[in-house]
Amino acid sequence: MTEQLDEKLARLYEVLQGYESMALGFSGGVDSTFLAAACARAIPHAAVLMHLINPFAGTPEVQAVRELTEHNEPTSSDKTVMGLPLIEIPFDPFDEDKIVRNAPDRCYQCKRAGFSRIVEAAQARGISVVFDGSNADDSYDDRPGMRALRELGVLSPLMETGWHKAEEREMLRRWGVPIWNMPAGACLATRIATGEALSAEKLDAVRACEDYLHGCGLKQVRARLSGDTVRIEAAPDDLDRLATMATTDEDAGGRELRMDARKEPDDGVCIPPSIVHELQRLSRRTVNPVARTYRYGGSSPVGMP
Template identity: 30%
Template sequence: MKMLGKELSGYDINEIIDSLLKYMDRFKNGVLVPLSGGVDSSVLALLAYKKFKDKSRAVTFDSQLTPRYLLEASKKVAKYIGIKHIIVKSNEFAIKEFTRNPINRCYICKKYRFKVLEEILLREKLDAILDGTTFSDLSVYRPGLKAIEEMKEYVKTPYIDLKISKDITRKLASYFKIPTYNYPPDSCLATRVMYNEELTPEKLKKIDIAEDYIRNLIGLKPIRVRLHGNLVRIEVPLDSFTDILKHKDLIRLKFHELGFNYITLDLEGFRSGSFDIYVKK
């Protein structure tokens, strides 16, 4: 866990780190960090370990909602940090309302997971759950924020409270040489399915395989395979269109093998939360 010793352009890196560590002063008995393997939670886990050592925990959900490469990334990050890593098997599909895939699906899932995390928190005799939602997330559709508010006795949001945005957490991750600092932003596989279309483990597994296949062809870039019935819509950055078209025959064959009848490339390119664009907040 070695810092690079250089300043971030436009930011006082030491001031940002100190503000986050000072934020944790109130939690005398240590903290728990939900670790997805992404940049935001990885930085929090690293700082929690720096602050509390053996009184810190990272918890990752091994779920059918999680892209497999991110589960492996969380293990890699936890090992790099040295933090005790708890992996919890979860089954969100046991929640009937969740499988209906309503527009507040994220709230239903977050509430379920926070309840599981609360049990671990109390068992481990720690003080707080440090959630990695950033200040930037307040400007987009995030129904899961309601679950944070309802669980605020235990769930704390340092990035929101300190107004730390996603671009800063990414620079912090690079500064600390976190192994996944250059990973593109990602989210749970349920976000690939159009709202009100039933969620099933089989659908998400196919999507995960499809995205991983493209990732192996074009590299570690933002990739989404969005499902609309038996049609899939591939989202990649505009500058990756050439790569997709170069491998179009391989992709077509693989996707047909997975059972996708119609395969399209979204001309607008990658857009985080593209199913949320027309949702009334």
């Protein structure tokens, strides 16, 4: 394993060193952080990181960027990540009607709009090559976002050199980069049912629910919103955690009750009532009391369960 990774890393370095200058779309997730770390080692004077500041980013990714960002001097506004310049680019998807209406092509429209700004910012600095963090795992997906990247001429060196996320995590762990074990994330817009218009209030509700569940010790969760209902999805380990979690509630007579979350016959887990209550308070919506297994791309069309 070590020898294979070393050979693959050498190949990645070779590809990176073929460019005089480049800009990397940096989100703070595992993929773009690994590519940034590789650039810092292979082409430290030729790479610039470009980070979109936008309301669709999940809290874990926002915190990861904050933790990785360094200020060159206490009074300096210049920021770096692993020694590479970090350029922050404001991007408000709510200004784009094609994104807000949340049609089936929303991911394509959002990726194209966001990376168009990165490409423009790079070109303004005389940089003609833009990278993103897509890897070999993404090559098996028919992702609309990938089509947008190709149309813009954005390159994916991790995909080109065959890197998988598990390998990236191992290298980040080896290099001592703290986010190596951060669960995979996705923009908050993916939590809203397809066809239901996006709004800041809806994304704030999603963020509040997921932040609360992370605070309860769950690692990979999704708060899916459809109309006036929120349903929770979680990774299997997190469902097991919910299944063994006990909560103390008070009934109408003031008597304390202890109840363990019970597993449903179909891969579901009953969410402890106190957690359901808090999620309803945070989201101002009805919360399905049964959590299900996390499904990639689980934002169903409006009207679907």
